Amino acid sequence: MTAYLIRRLMGLLPVLLAAATLVWALLFLIPGDPARLMAGGRAVDPEVLRAIRAEWGLDDPAAVQYLRYLGRLLRGDLGTSYVQGRKVTAVIGDHLLPTVLLAMAAVALSAGGGLLLGSLAAFRRGKAIDALVMALAMLGASAPVFWVGLLLILVFAARLRWLPVMGYGLDGAMLPWLHVRLPEWNHLVLPAVTLALVSMGAVARVVRASLLDSGSGAFLVTASAKGNGRLRVFVRHALRNALVPVLTVVGLSLGTLLGGAVATEFVFAWPGLGKALVRAIALKDLPVVEGCVLTLTAFFVLVNLAVDMLYPILDPRIQLGRSAPG
Amino acid sequence: MRRVPRSARAALVVACALAAISPLYVGCRATQAPESRAEQVYRFRLREDPPTLDPAQVTDNLSEAVLVNLFRGLVSMDPATLAVVPAVAESWTVSPDGLTYTFRLRDDVVFHNGRRVIAEDVAWSFERLLRPATKSPRRWLLEPLDGAADFTAGRSEHLSGISVGDERTISLRLAKPFAPFLGMLTMPAAAIVPREVYDDPARAYLRAPVGCGPFRLARWEQSNVIELQAFDRFYEGRPKLDRVLVRIIENRQTALEEYRAGGLDSLDEVPREMTPDIRDDVRRYPFMGVGYLGFNLDRPPFKGNADLRKAINFAVDKEYLWNVLLPGGNSPARGIIPPGIPGYDPSLPGYPHDEAKARALLAKAGYPSGKGLKPISLWVNTSDDNRVIAQQVQADLGKIGVPVTIREVDWGAYLKAVEGTPEESGEAQMFRFGWYLDYPDADAVLRLTLHSRNIGPLGNYFRYRNAAFDRLVDEALALTDPGARAERYREAERIAVMDDAVWLFLNYFESATLFKSHVKGVVLTPLGEFRIPLERLWIEKAGG
Numbered sequence: 102m103t104a105y106l107i108r109r110l111m112g113l114l115p116v117l118l119a120a121a122t123l124v125w126a127l128l129f130l131i132p133g134d135p136a137r138l139m140a141g142g143r144a145v146d147p148e149v150l151r152a153i154r155a156e157w158g159l160d161d162p163a164a165v166q167y168l169r170y171l172g173r174l175l176r177g178d179l180g181t182s183y184v185q186g187r188k189v190t191a192v193i194g195d196h197l198l199p200t201v202l203l204a205m206a207a208v209a210l211s212a213g214g215g216l217l218l219g220s221l222a223a224f225r226r227g228k229a230i231d232a233l234v235m236a237l238a239m240l241g242a243s244a245p246v247f248w249v250g251l252l253l254i255l256v257f258a259a260r261l262r263w264l265p266v267m268g269y270g271l272d273g274a275m276l277p278w279l280h281v282r283l284p285e286w287n288h289l290v291l292p293a294v295t296l297a298l299v300s301m302g303a304v305a306r307v308v309r310a311s312l313l314d315s316g317s318g319a320f321l322v323t324a325s326a327k328g329n330g331r332l333r334v335f336v337r338h339a340l341r342n343a344l345v346p347v348l349t350v351v352g353l354s355l356g357t358l359l360g361g362a363v364a365t366e367f368v369f370a371w372p373g374l375g376k377a378l379v380r381a382i383a384l385k386d387l388p389v390v391e392g393c394v395l396t397l398t399a400f401f402v403l404v405n406l407a408v409d410m411l412y413p414i415l416d417p418r419i420q421l422g423r424s425a426p427g
Numbered sequence: 428m429r430r431v432p433r434s435a436r437a438a439l440v441v442a443c444a445l446a447a448i449s450p451l452y453v454g455c456r457a458t459q460a461p462e463s464r465a466e467q468v469y470r471f472r473l474r475e476d477p478p479t480l481d482p483a484q485v486t487d488n489l490s491e492a493v494l495v496n497l498f499r500g501l502v503s504m505d506p507a508t509l510a511v512v513p514a515v516a517e518s519w520t521v522s523p524d525g526l527t528y529t530f531r532l533r534d535d536v537v538f539h540n541g542r543r544v545i546a547e548d549v550a551w552s553f554e555r556l557l558r559p560a561t562k563s564p565r566r567w568l569l570e571p572l573d574g575a576a577d578f579t580a581g582r583s584e585h586l587s588g589i590s591v592g593d594e595r596t597i598s599l600r601l602a603k604p605f606a607p608f609l610g611m612l613t614m615p616a617a618a619i620v621p622r623e624v625y626d627d628p629a630r631a632y633l634r635a636p637v638g639c640g641p642f643r644l645a646r647w648e649q650s651n652v653i654e655l656q657a658f659d660r661f662y663e664g665r666p667k668l669d670r671v672l673v674r675i676i677e678n679r680q681t682a683l684e685e686y687r688a689g690g691l692d693s694l695d696e697v698p699r700e701m702t703p704d705i706r707d708d709v710r711r712y713p714f715m716g717v718g719y720l721g722f723n724l725d726r727p728p729f730k731g732n733a734d735l736r737k738a739i740n741f742a743v744d745k746e747y748l749w750n751v752l753l754p755g756g757n758s759p760a761r762g763i764i765p766p767g768i769p770g771y772d773p774s775l776p777g778y779p780h781d782e783a784k785a786r787a788l789l790a791k792a793g794y795p796s797g798k799g800l801k802p803i804s805l806w807v808n809t810s811d812d813n814r815v816i817a818q819q820v821q822a823d824l825g826k827i828g829v830p831v832t833i834r835e836v837d838w839g840a841y842l843k844a845v846e847g848t849p850e851e852s853g854e855a856q857m858f859r860f861g862w863y864l865d866y867p868d869a870d871a872v873l874r875l876t877l878h879s880r881n882i883g884p885l886g887n888y889f890r891y892r893n894a895a896f897d898r899l900v901d902e903a904l905a906l907t908d909p910g911a912r913a914e915r916y917r918e919a920e921r922i923a924v925m926d927d928a929v930w931l932f933l934n935y936f937e938s939a940t941l942f943k944s945h946v947k948g949v950v951l952t953p954l955g956e957f958r959i960p961l962e963r964l965w966i967e968k969a970g971g
């Protein structure tokens with residue numbers, strides 16, 4: 102188990118290296134001169150431009166710039182923001198918690214909601230409620246995050262006034278030591294729901310399918326024969342077995358979710374990494390773009406690793422680090 | 428692995444997801460202090476975080492929106508009349524030759540850290556702006572000072588053009604007369620900063636700016652909020668507002684809903700479709716800027732062909748563009764100098780929409796009905812408005828036979844295609860640009876964008892060269908009589924507009940801002956919606 106974990110963590114390195122290289126190359130190829138954008142405004146003194154280029158080594162050959170960048174990363178240094186003049190780690194530190202909280206809340210909601218809806222649909226297979234749930238699942242998965250977010254704002258904030266329109270809240274508690282603020286909980290609801298709706302449909306469909314699949318299994322007949330009630334058979338036996346594919350879907354949907362987080366953060370003015378990333382791209386603040394992408398990549402890989410670690414807990418037949426029994 | 432009890436394992440999955448979130452909220456609400464009834468809070472929206480709060484680095488209006496409340500310079504600009512008025516300097520004199528400006532400082536100005544502002548601070552702040560290590564994009568505003576070039580190049584330790592008399596007296600000597608100098612000293616980049624804070628290699632001041640303005644920075648939470656607090660010892664008296672919350676909201680629809688819900692007291696973007704609840708909140712007022720499509724005069728087909736440029740000017744229906752397609756926020760332009768700026772010429776004919784004239788001029792230009800013209804590339808940076816403008820121009824020019832292809836790219840790529848270098852022109856043949864005047868003087872647009880000395884990234888992207896134009900603009904710079912200066916600018920504008928048609932003249936800008944009715948003391952200003960002086964505002968809520 103430990104050996105497996107170490108091996109998997111080692112595997113993280115090439116992924117990060119590939120991501121680092123890819124994002125660097127893409128940024129290098131995008132037209133536009135970061136020094137020019139740093140100099141700001143419209144009329145720019147060529148001398149100031151030259152000084153900025155020299156300071157950041159932007160005139161060096163591509164290979165030199167790339168190696169310097171890798172060397173910096175290996176030392177654990179994400180660099181300094183061109184625009185803000187601060188360490189990239191500080192910029193990420195400001196924006197990481199909001200994104201992580203939003204993503205976790207959304208995963209919890211989409212897993213919980215998906216399980217509930219999927220079970221309901223499977224339990225009432227072929228009935229109206231089944232059709233309704235599946236239609237909603239389809240709608241949730243295909244509606245753009247941006248549109249869903251605005252719709253929720255209009256209904257629950259603007260019209261019903263149940264929840265705040267947007268934002269993170271100005272008076273959440275400060276986390277000691279980290280000096281980052283927590284959101285006010287009511288501000289988290291709409292963004293989390295918006296984001297959760299993206300993958301909730303997928304989860305519901307998988308829950309339904311795998312419940313129906315296991316619904317015909319002999320082990321359920323055995324369980325019923327032992328005198329277990331219908332609900333008990335469903336929860337303890339059928340649902341348990343359906344959880345493995347659900348976990349897979351939730352893990353995989355995280356990628357979509359992080360993508361959706363960018364749009365969600367935009368709609369709700371949520372001060373997360375997605376916003377920092379988009380802003381940095383617009384300003385060609387390369388170190389911040391690279392730092393954000395690497396952080397999101399690491400986050401994605403680590404969560405997938407955590408998902409893999411959960412499999413054996415759900416299903417003792419699965420053993421990590423060994424080939425599947427034949 | 429170790430076996431875990433069944434029931435515990437079943438609960439684990441859901442618990443994992445929820446565990447990290449829920450406990451964090453315990454006690455959150457308890458920290459919220461009840462707002463005092465009398466507290467005066469004003470909340471406005473910025474689209475993005477300001478790129479910087481260092482006065483030496485500021486070039487954009489988002490940064491200025493915050494900076495102007497934190498800092499003060501020797502002089503400021505009256506937001507309504509655009510006259511130069513005293514700030515840290517209570518008075519000043521200009522020598523008869525127009526070269527030496529002597530300022531007398533107030534004795535009651537203190538920085539937010541409690542130290543009194545003295546003449547030495549002004550000298551240090553100005554040297555900082557010019558010092559090469561500062562790499563200030565606004566260095567140019569002090570370049571008229573005597574000895575500035577030597578100082579910037581590192582040939583001298585001190586700036587010979589600055590001399591400090593006593594704690595309250597400072598003289599600035601120019602190399603040659605430069606009429607807009609005093610106006611330029613009102614720009615945020617000429618702010619006075621305390622050396623003990625700004626002489627810091629770790630640059631802590633980037634996050635904790637210290638000035639002597641009416642408000643001080645209380646907190647800056649990236650992408651969320653910037654909070655300013657009234658500075659008790661502000662030399663003109665403590666502002667009526669206790670706090671200002673600058674809320675960072677990128678999406679305009681979200682911002683509008685937040686404004687409607689009462690989370691904002693003003694909003695810098697007015698929706699196209701007006702609803703009754705906000706109709707009375709709208710304020711429209713001129714903004715000193717001009718919008719245009721620039722022609723690249725070094726590339727065919729515009730090179731040496733004024734008739735073609737005039738034809739294009741006549742072909743585009745500016746009235747339709749600003750009154751029907753994009754109403755509210757702009758008025759059709761006839762020239763370069765916007766209304767309200769000395770030198771503005773109400774009798775300038777410009778190029779009112781006239782398709783027949785356009786066709787005739789096109790034929791005269793050598794392209795009858797557009798025959799022989801290759802598609803012209805029109806570059807815009809990505810934005811909804813730019814897309815509408817580009818498409819309308821494309822349609823209008825299509826009617827007279829001029830083919831246009833639109834290139835919509837992000838800002839970085841756009842600048843690269845447009846600016847070129849002093850030696851070589853950019854790739855764009857035609858491009859949309861808005862030019863906001865940095866100081867309320869025709870010099871800020873005529874010289875910076877059209878003088879042949881500024882070809883390339885300095886601002887003359889069109890590569891316009893006209894000796895008569897250059898001479899008039901240079902003359903105006905050295906004159907001190909406002910009437911004579913305005914006359915030169917009018918003459919120069921006529922050359923650039925009526926003779927040379929250097930741009931497709933599109934619009935004079937207007938600001939449009941929503942203000943809740945409880946916001947009092949608003950001074951609308953051509954300097955833009957973010958330069959409305961917050962120290963003059965107060966909130967008056969019924970029963971509040």
